Amino acid sequence: MNNALPAVLCVLLGIACACGLESSQVSVSKTDRIEVQYWEKWTGEEMEAMKRIVDKFNASQSEIHVKYLSVSGIADKTLLATSGGTPPDIAGLWGDQVVQFVDLNALTDLSDLAKDAGVVEENYIPAYWSICSAYGRLYALPTSPGSGALYVNRQLVPPQYASPETFPKTISEFNKFAEQTDRRDPSGKLLVASFMPRDGWGLWNMPYVFGDGFLQDGQINVNGKDDLEAWTWVKSFTDRYGVTETKSFRSGFGNYSSPQNPFLSGKLATYADGPWFSNYIRMFKPSMDWFAVPFPYPDNHPELAGFSTMNLNTLVIPKGAKHAREAFRFLAFVQEQKNMEQLCMDQQCNSPLSNSSQKFLTSHPNKAIALFDKLAKSSRAVPPVPLGIRAQIGSEVGNAVDQMELGELTPQAALDQAQSRLVAMWAKYQQQVLGK
Amino acid sequence: MRSNRQNVIGLLFASPWILGMAIFLFYPVISSLYFSFTSYSILKPPVWIGLSNYQELMQDEIFLKALSNTLIICAASVPLTTALAICLALLLNTKRKGISLYRTLFYIPSLVPTVALAVLWLWIFNGQYGLLNEGLSKFGIKAVPWLTDPSWAKATLIMISMWGCGNAMVIYLAGLQDVPQSLYEAGELDGASAWQKTKSITLPMISPVIQFNVIMGIIGSLQTFALPFVMFPGGQPARSTYVVAMYLYDNAFLYQRMGYASAMGWVLFLATMVLSWISLRLGDRHVHYGGGA
């Protein structure tokens, strides 16, 4: 029988492990409350800010318990989980992903739930409400939004530019400023760069600075005059430093939320980002003397001044969520003015509500909050592309920019190629995904 | 003659596999073929579109770029890895002191989980802080943009695959054990040098092993996914490291175009078959069976 012993042990061990694995899976909550799974992208202080609201909600009633889980790569994971049939009840997506998810039939329609709870369009800044809607229905609700401005490190810029009033306002003024601000060591290696288009709020926004961005009259347009101007300007930075030197310089940048962030470690003199960035300055480089200005606008086009990105963090209820009604009660709770403003203040964002309270504007930790708020309400606050293939647009344009900078193609050629591919992709998308 | 009882017993013992093949292989293969003719996004039912996916693939510049990337990496890494694995096996096929330590050392890289590997190499190949550029600078070679230049990025992937040749090396080692000592002794008597012995005795005698490893290597290389996925998200820079498996994954799970992804899988299958067949045909001219008699 001793021959069979190892085999029996194996089988027992296997059964033990199977039991171990099965029970270690997402366990049912031990309380008798309904547990609502909430996946969110935030960590650190931003997470703490939302957790405070979650705790407040959990304490305010006794039927529902919201469980906050920090998830990296949240859009992909939510999509995978939803298509796998096991979505979280609430997911914290970025606003620009809403349309894509709606097209894929991955989100629950919130219109009726919102109406019943008194959450209405009038309470919000129009651009943010539009980000949360698609095809006339509501699919998401805002949490913390962000507009965008240019942060400037006073210690790294020449004195004549070192204040919000004297800082360059147009692109050509900015170019002059850049030449005087770049600093190299004797061997030509870059020490300080005035600006790196790829860092901060990212390449995405450049075409909007110069005009209509990726869309024109509702049609995809990535190779228009404004796009060419935008990318030529972006390329001018790489050209000035040299492709290899730029790459080498940028490969030494540390992580966004760390003291090695290029702006915080003194490698970049300016940095375009949202209102929350002041938080990171405070955490990692409190001694920095900084101010914020609107991003420069192209010469002879004052109507394009005051451009701002419109990011929005949202809450959605994926299709197939087990506790959709309960989840919505939390969403509605977050939308209440006092909770929303507390969240936005703690995360150092502006507020998506159309009427901000005095308290919010005066006690906000970001000293430049008035600027960010103004930019969010301006006519040049552009919401992200409301198309389901937004991700593909980003990667095609990003690819085109790579090719431009490497010299594989001329800017116009690279953009034309991206345009023709995207038009074909969009046609196919409409046909196959939207069933047109 | 086999009795009925024997048939039943045989089938019973083989039943787990027969069931497994049916559920986890045949059914998915047939579904995959079906999906490849549909537009399908799992949260909506599939819609028949005929050959549309395949037609689109043939004109899809991104797919063609991914395919060429994959083929280039395969064409470079398989021969290089084979050569390295054979060299290592030859070097380790002695009774030198501490040989088992060496053997373990060369095998360890192939044990490292892909993500850990990706992180390690991202670190070593870093343009500014990387170990490799630091070492090269000691020889007066200027910093190479390993991760940010399209051609070098591919070279990086190839080099990493060579570092993981441990599996192949072990199999070659085993194969070398079976080369009869008598053949070497005969070679010695004829005054053959070490290189001549290797060329005329060793290589032909292990040629079936080489053929096996080359085909396995081709198949594996064409399907490579995890390392580029973690090291070069999106196939950056400029899609130079975008391999077919990554594009397939993106289409299936990010763009939710599962039909298109299925079609891509079948095209990859065809490419694998073609390359394996070519390798077999070419090999048969050189492979010497009947070794180890």
Add this chain to the structure above:
Amino acid sequence: MLSKQQKILLTKALQLGALLFLAFLFALPLVWMVVTSLKPLDETMTSPPKWIPDRIQVSNYSDAVTYGSKELGYIPFLHYAQNSVLLAILCITGSVISNSLVGYAFGCLDWKGKRWLFALTLATMMVPGPILIVPLYKLFRDFGWIGTFRPLWVPTFFGSAFNIFLLRQFFMAIPKELSEAAVLDGASPFGVFLKVIIPLAKPALTVVAVFTFLWSWNDFLGPLLYLTDQRNFTVSLGLQAFQNQHTGTPWNLLMAASLMVIAPVIVVYFVAQKAFVQGISTTGLK
């Protein structure tokens, strides 16, 4: 011209030189991993790279283990390790049991259809994984297994072509007289399997076990697709979760974590090495 003696010495010296050089190249990244795992974060980003850190931070290892525990409310690394270990044991059990049964069928028994079924088995090794990704995903979704571990271990209880092939070769090499003697003594086919074949097959079974362990421990795509809750991640996937998009990657902690992940694998390989090599050579993989 060199004498024969000198030629032999030269060859040996060249061989040793090549061996040392390659060993150096292969070991270097591993050594670098160890060094980085002991550094504080700011020393990991120095140019030129530091081989000997100014401060040795052994706490990196405990920090790596508890990384993210504040946000997540539990210690992720321990969870990942536990998941990986349980999963690996389960897969090894399933693999050894099912593959030995099927290998026995092909290697020792005689039955109708054996030949062409075996040819079919070999052919399945050629099916590239990418074809199966989408339909397997849908299959597991229909079973309701997405988000659980089942897609990762249940299939191992049904055998795998590679291991079946391996064991079949090995079983075929066992002399028939032994099994025949057992039959004469009145043993059932299962008895022969258990009492005669299995004890003799230990080296080959070790090979199957080791290969299965390696495959399961390092599997990335499977966990990526089928595990949706971070608490269920395995180490191979969990390491990637370290690379938080927002706060970025703490290289030193990641190296420490990676080394901890590699360690069991190296131990298993070292311990099983003799049986492993013996097993491969006698299964006629050549």
